[in-house]
Amino acid sequence: MSDLLANLNAPQLQAVTLPPVHALILAGAGSGKTRVLTTRIAWLMSTNQVGPHGVLAVTFTNKASKEMTARLSALVPINTRGMWIGTFHGLCNRLLRAHYREAGLPQTFQILDSGDQLSMVKRLLKNLNIDDEKFPPRELCHFINANKEQGIRAAQAEAYDGYTQKRVELYAEYETQCNREGVVDFAELLLRCYELLNRNEPLCKHYQERFRYILVDEFQDTNRLQYSWLQLLAGGGAKVFAVGDDDQSIYGFRGAEVGNMRDFERDYAGQNVIRLEQNYRSHGNILAAANALIKNNRERLGKNLWTDAGDGEPIRAYEAYSDIDEARFIVDEIRELVRDGVSPTQMAILYRSNAQSRVLEHELFAKSVPYKVYGGLRFFERQEIKHALAYLRLLGNPDDDTAFLRVVNFPTRGIGARSLENLQASAHQMNSSLYNAAASLSGKAGQTVGAFIRLIESLRQETENLPLPEMVEHIIEKTGLGQHYRLEKEGQERLENLDELINAAATFVDAEGAIGEGGALVSFLTHASLEAGEHQAGEGDEAVQLMSVHAAKGLEFDVVFISGLEQGLFPHENSVNQGREGLEEERRLMKRKALAAEMPGREGLEEERRLMYVAVTRARQRLYVSCAQTRMLHGQTRYCVPSAFLDEIPANLLLKLNKKAAPAATSFGSGSYAAEPAAGGLRMGQTVEHAKFGIGVIVSTEGRGADARVQVNFGGSGMKWLALEYAKLTPV
DNA sequence: TGGGAGTGCTTTTTT
DNA sequence: AGCACTCCCA
Numbered sequence: 001m002s003d004l005l006a007n008l009n010a011p012q013l014q015a016v017t018l019p020p021v022h023a024l025i026l027a028g029a030g031s032g033k034t035r036v037l038t039t040r041i042a043w044l045m046s047t048n049q050v051g052p053h054g055v056l057a058v059t060f061t062n063k064a065s066k067e068m069t070a071r072l073s074a075l076v077p078i079n080t081r082g083m084w085i086g087t088f089h090g091l092c093n094r095l096l097r098a099h100y101r102e103a104g105l106p107q108t109f110q111i112l113d114s115g116d117q118l119s120m121v122k123r124l125l126k127n128l129n130i131d132d133e134k135f136p137p138r139e140l141c142h143f144i145n146a147n148k149e150q151g152i153r154a155a156q157a158e159a160y161d162g163y164t165q166k167r168v169e170l171y172a173e174y175e176t177q178c179n180r181e182g183v184v185d186f187a188e189l190l191l192r193c194y195e196l197l198n199r200n201e202p203l204c205k206h207y208q209e210r211f212r213y214i215l216v217d218e219f220q221d222t223n224r225l226q227y228s229w230l231q232l233l234a235g236g237g238a239k240v241f242a243v244g245d246d247d248q249s250i251y252g253f254r255g256a257e258v259g260n261m262r263d264f265e266r267d268y269a270g271q272n273v274i275r276l277e278q279n280y281r282s283h284g285n286i287l288a289a290a291n292a293l294i295k296n297n298r299e300r301l302g303k304n305l306w307t308d309a310g311d312g313e314p315i316r317a318y319e320a321y322s323d324i325d326e327a328r329f330i331v332d333e334i335r336e337l338v339r340d341g342v343s344p345t346q347m348a349i350l351y352r353s354n355a356q357s358r359v360l361e362h363e364l365f366a367k368s369v370p371y372k373v374y375g376g377l378r379f380f381e382r383q384e385i386k387h388a389l390a391y392l393r394l395l396g397n398p399d400d401d402t403a404f405l406r407v408v409n410f411p412t413r414g415i416g417a418r419s420l421e422n423l424q425a426s427a428h429q430m431n432s433s434l435y436n437a438a439a440s441l442s443g444k445a446g447q448t449v450g451a452f453i454r455l456i457e458s459l460r461q462e463t464e465n466l467p468l469p470e471m472v473e474h475i476i477e478k479t480g481l482g483q484h485y486r487l488e489k490e491g492q493e494r495l496e497n498l499d500e501l502i503n504a505a506a507t508f509v510d511a512e513g514a515i516g517e518g519g520a521l522v523s524f525l526t527h528a529s530l531e532a533g534e535h536q537a538g539e540g541d542e543a544v545q546l547m548s549v550h551a552a553k554g555l556e557f558d559v560v561f562i563s564g565l566e567q568g569l570f571p572h573e574n575s576v577n578q579g580r581e582g583l584e585e586e587r588r589l590m591k592r593k594a595l596a597a598e599m600p601g602r603e604g605l606e607e608e609r610r611l612m613y614v615a616v617t618r619a620r621q622r623l624y625v626s627c628a629q630t631r632m633l634h635g636q637t638r639y640c641v642p643s644a645f646l647d648e649i650p651a652n653l654l655l656k657l658n659k660k661a662a663p664a665a666t667s668f669g670s671g672s673y674a675a676e677p678a679a680g681g682l683r684m685g686q687t688v689e690h691a692k693f694g695i696g697v698i699v700s701t702e703g704r705g706a707d708a709r710v711q712v713n714f715g716g717s718g719m720k721w722l723a724l725e726y727a728k729l730t731p732v
Numbered sequence: 733t734g735g736g737a738g739t740g741c742t743t744t745t746t747t
Numbered sequence: 748a749g750c751a752c753t754c755c756c757a
Contacts, residue, residue, distance in 0.1 A: 061746060089747045113747080186747045221746095254745065353743050358748090375745085412733070530747065550744045572743055611744080634742060635748035 004042055004075060008035075015274045016040045018241070020049070020212075022234075022268035024219075024261065025243040028305045029290070029617035030281030030556065037215055037243050038068055042075035044213055052078055054212040056233065057085040060221055062531045064554070065090070068217070084211070088226055089186060090530055092193035096184075097526075099203060103196045106182040108396045108522045111529035115381065116402050117141055117185045123405065124173055127424060135170065144171050148187035149223045149255045151194065181399045181433060187225075194229045208236025219244030219264070223255040227263070240268060246301045247294050250550060250611045252603070253575075261301060279305045279617075281556055283312025286623050289649045290616040296648055297606045305617075314655040316624045319642065323356075323564075323631040327363035329657075330561050333624065334369060334544055337559060344370060346558040348545040350615050352570035356563065357546050359632070364544065374547035379533030384485060384494040385501055389528055391475045395460050396521055399433035408434075408452055411484040415452065419445035455479070468520045469506040476502070549615045560619035562612075565627040566640035571608035576601045612645045625649070637725065688712060688729040690722070695732060 005013060012032055015025050016039045027033035041057060044050045059065040065086050073080045084091060093111070096103050112120065121137045121144075147157055154172035159165040178184065184192060197204040214234055216222070219242040222230075234240050242264055249258040265273055279287055287305050294300070320326035334347055349360055354375050364371045379385060387410055390403040398404075409415040422445055427437035435456075438449045459478055463471040476482045476498050485491035485498070508524050545557065549570075564570055616623060627642045686698045690712070698710050710722055710729070722729065 087747065093747095111747090114745095189747080251745075253743080355742075355749090414733090416733085532747080548744060569743095574743060607744095632748075 012036050016043050020239045021272050022240045023272040024265050024269035025274050027243050027276040030279040031276035038071040050212050052083045056211040057215045059217040089189050092189045095193050110183045112183050112185045113529050143167050145187045148191045149225050151225045190225050197232050211238050214238050215241045220246050220249035220258050221251050221256045222260050227260045252607050279307045283309050285311050285653045286619050289653050292650050293648050294613045315653050317654045318626040318657045320628040323359045323628045326626050326628040327359045331363045331367050344542050344544045348557040349561045350549050351563050370543040372543040374551050380528045398435040401434050404434045411480040415448045468509050469502050472502050472505045549611050552618050558620045559622045561624040562615045563626050565643035575604040575608050687732040689732050
């Protein structure tokens with residue numbers, strides 16, 4: 001017991017040992033958030049205030065929930081397996097599986113991932129003969145999800161214009177189709193679970209009485225529906241312990257509501273707000289920079305990180321000529337650090353968008369520095385894996401049209417678009433699944449599709465009594481998938497992945513223990529949807545880590561490089577511009593019109609700044625910030641202005657590493673970002689020198705990127721229009 | 733059916 | 748630039 005509480009600082013101790021009250025823990029970066037959360041659970045249990053049975057702990061990612069489970073079992077000698085610790089989606093799934101009947105779902109309901117959802121929407125549009133230019137499928141998915149995340153069903157959705165009216169209709173169609181197929185998307189897991197509890201009073205009461213303590217991680221990332229879900233479960237007197245950091249809210253773009261923190265404080269936590277402000281991660285200068293940055297945000301609950309550690313090193317800043325030069329600089333620094341004995345694993349290069357990794361990878365490769373890129377295709381999202389899973393899904397639920405269409409002609413069986421059109425038409429007419437409608441087909445289509453149906457039927461029989469891994473293997477072979485990739489030139493890797501799928505099935509069975517009555521298949525498929533597999537993490541290797549800032553949240557490194565700190569990139573222009581349709585839409589949905597109108601783009605910029613704050617606070621000992629004057633973007637050279645965020649770092653914390661003055665107009669601290677981004681980083685009125693025409697003054701600019709041109713008054717040599725891409729203009 | 737050419741898009745991402 | 752997606756032809 002005393003061990004448990006040893007080494008906690010005062011606010012940590014206070015949080016951990018709080019009496020049964022609602023509480024909001026504002027936990028700054030590196031302040032021991034996970035430790036407080038797990039210790040709180042351990043303390044509650046070891047002091048017999050609650051049993052493992054009465055705890056509900058919610059996280060956002062599988063990784064976080066695994067970590068929480070692991071750390072908890074290290075703290076208390078208890079079997080955490082039966083405990084309700086998991087992600088929002090995982091826990092909702094668990095509830096829905098337990099009460100599928102009450103929730104109106106088939107026992108074997110399957111989960112659509114975003115890709116499945118998209119193809120479902122596309123199919124719907126096609127069947128209804130709707131122009132997908134007018135209603136882009138991606139946008140429609142977003143519309144549907146955003147509504148669900150607000151707890152709004154199609155029947156309740158309001159539409160003030162014809163366009164939205166139509167989208168609501170499509171939302172309704174989509175709902176119908178999902179129900180017909182017995183599948184649910186991610187948002188549906190939450191909404192369905194919420195509705196189940198909300199309208200089934202005895203059931204709700206049961207869980208309300210069961211969970212005495214509800215703990216929520218990363219509370220700043222919750223959306224409206226998740227908040228309501230928590231409210232509902234806490235309705236019977238359970239105490240909610242919410243941990244979060246409003247300054248690290250970087251998922252507003254996908255519906256997270258930082259406002260939930262404020263609401264929670266107002267509605268529940270009241271006096272019990274505890275701030276964890278001592279940072280155990282970073283040196284003083286790094287924290288000072290982070291604090292200075294985030295101070296510029298208006299919408300904050302307020303918090304200032306401090307540390308016992310010394311100031312440490314200054315923040316190193318480098319302004320490169322180009323993206324290539326920036327990469328060169330970073331890689332050179334890394335090589336030097338490696339020579340000095342820093343482990344590559346402890347170094348990370350962060351960027352705002354994944355496209356930026358290319359140049360960096362190129363340079364790392366050229367200099368033979370091992371590296372690892374995060375983000376990209378995940379295991380269960382690979383096409384060969386999805387194909388195999390589609391067959392498995394069809395065995396479990398023949399009504400799953402998405403799965404049906406995915407593999408009905410893969411490997412090819414001579415079932416062309418024509419046959420499928422007929423099939424979809426008659427399925428539509430019969431109001432049944434494609435699988436069921438297949439029997440009604442005649443002619444050639446009837447034969448080929450019939451053969452496919454027989455294949456599935458016989459597979460079902462053959463695999464009925466097989467253990468899961470063997471079942472998977474059997475499917476891969478008997479469907480011709482294996483053969484297909486064996487014959488394909490580039491199929492080797494895909495074959496290996498399919499083997500890996502068999503392994504995954506075996507591992508899964510081992511981990512889950514014996515699950516009887518064919519439940520193993522369903523839970524394996526659920527596992528595949530809910531945990532798409534790590535982002536090709538590949539641990540152990542001595543490699544430098546490359547990832548987006550978003551992906552870096554929750555991680556820490558001795559050395560961090562933040563690259564591409566340029567206006568338009570970081571902060572990203574799409575976040576700051578208000579004109580974007582999607583954003584407008586979001587705003588309308590979030591009913592924040594007033595706020596948005598009052599300060600257009602501010603919210604966006606503040607989220608970008610929080611992103612920068614997250615990036616900065618990843619670093620333990622050394623932080624580099626860099627930008628480039630030119631950058632290849634979308635195949636065009638773009639002339640860049642250093643990020644406003646660079647100017648927000650106090651100059652006394654910075655060590656500028658540029659060897660010589662670079663031959664361009666911009667430099668840190670110029671404040672030039674506020675001005676209209678001039679073509680090529682050159683501004684009106686600037687004096688420049690040209691090899692042939694001599695000294696001149698810029699009188700106007702036109703175009704951007706590769707098309708950028710400037711008009712220069714060269715005095716005696718006259719007025720010239722020059723393309724920046726070709727003309728060498730040196731600022732004077 | 734499959735490949736080659738043409739077209740368009742391109743922030744961040746978990747479940 | 749690079750990739751995904753569509754369309755059309757052999």
